[in-house]
Amino acid sequence: MAGEGDLKLLGMVVSPFVVRVRMALHLKGVSYEYIEQDLFNKGELLLKYNPVHKKVPVLIHNGKPICESLAIVQYVDEALAASSPSILPADPHDRAVGRFWAAYVDDKFFPAWIGIMRAETEEDRAKKMSETAAVVEQLEAALAQCSNGKAFFSGDSVGYLDIAVGCNLFWLDAMRKMFGVVVIDAARTPVLAAWADRFKESDVGKEVLPDGDIAVEYAKKIQAYRAAAAASK
The missing domain is CATH 3.40.30.10 (Glutaredoxin)
Incomplete structure (x- = not known):
């Protein structure tokens, strides 16, 4: 490097x-x-x-x-590394669209799945899942818009919007292990689900994306911390 x-x-x-x-x-x-x-x-x-x-x-x-x-x-x-391929799209319009959807990921998608994590009852978790499903459907539409039918949001290879969304995937794996919930459901958003599988198998997915078990361990640590804090009141 x-x-x-x-x-x-x-x-x-x-x-x-x-x-x-x-x-x-x-x-x-x-x-x-x-x-x-x-x-x-x-x-x-x-x-x-x-x-x-x-x-x-x-x-x-x-x-x-x-x-x-x-x-x-x-x-x-x-x-950095000006000779390396650009992460953001070269076309100004495509770059603006990518930034719009990346902001959507942080403003809508991240809070949605965090809400599932923090739900205290099964009823509340089911409600949060329903709300998150609507957000995920918008990401499926964004994938169709940005990819032009190719493998990734950025086209033939991983780019800006791919990593903006893909960095969340290991936490979705953790929630499946912890609660049995599937956030990106192949039955509901098949194109996005197929993208997620491809992203995990990409070079950057394999080399950088943590294993979901790491997130599970951290979530349990947070739960224990909160329980201890509540007990001390």
């Missing part, structure tokens, strides 16, 4: 937003130092380089921080 000066990534292995940035760096073939963060005990580096939100990911390039995953991905694409 190519060197691009002093490049560090502050992250957390179970964060889909961190995974998104790692996917972008992988696609560009850029080497970097990864520094795992404990969000229960935030360290000096994180507080120094992201004093506003105090969260990951943070990319530090030659001492200068860039925060928020979509902004970092665009920075990686524009500022």
